[in-house]
Amino acid sequence: MSLQLQVVAITLDCPDPLALAAFYRQATSLELHPKSDADFAGLNGEHGLLIGFQRVDAYQAPSWPDQIVPQQLHICFKTDEDLGETEARLLELGAGKPDHQPHGDKARVLTDPAGHPFCIAAR
Template sequence: MPLRLVAIALDCPDPLALAAFYQQATGLALHPKSDADFAGLTGEHGLSLGFQRVDGYRAPSWPDQIVPQQLHVCFKVDEDLGEAEARLRELGAGKPDHQPHGDKARVLTDPAGHPFCVIAR
């Protein structure tokens, strides 16, 4: 029987703050047992997104690999990529200068520095 993915967890310095960013970005619900050491969002189809505190956390330095990206998540959006980017940047996302996908996707970084893509449906 194949494995079924149920959770993805990201290291970060402030789990509740990073959970708040992704909660606002995705609309997923905050898990009621979230705290300062581990916060989670309840995802669709049983997939959860978690955020765990790491002392001495070092943000990825994408696109170079001085500090590896550690994880890369992609999200599809129904809205125009420019609108999605503007909304996410308002929430605290950054935008690296290096954009390897042209008009097909945007690479952004969450407030803890993890790169992620938004892709038009």
């Protein structure tokens, strides 16, 4: 018998929860959770999913693609917009772009302002 679990929250460690929530809010248009504060901020996603950001003292950003500091979590996003334009907008918001791009023109690997790698791909 298989379990029927529903994902209700995904939480990322970071040095500044409100700043990272602001980055993802601008990138996704998700609404800021009303109880967000300097220690924990969240974005309300579809179907009740919360994307959370929790303050961690002495936070170390993941080192990607090597695993000296493991990434722990990797989020992928799809877009209906032009991939290059989406990438440019995310870079303007504060994302970074690692040199290593394993997906060619099909997807891009970026890093959020706290260093977490994430992918964007055309739908």
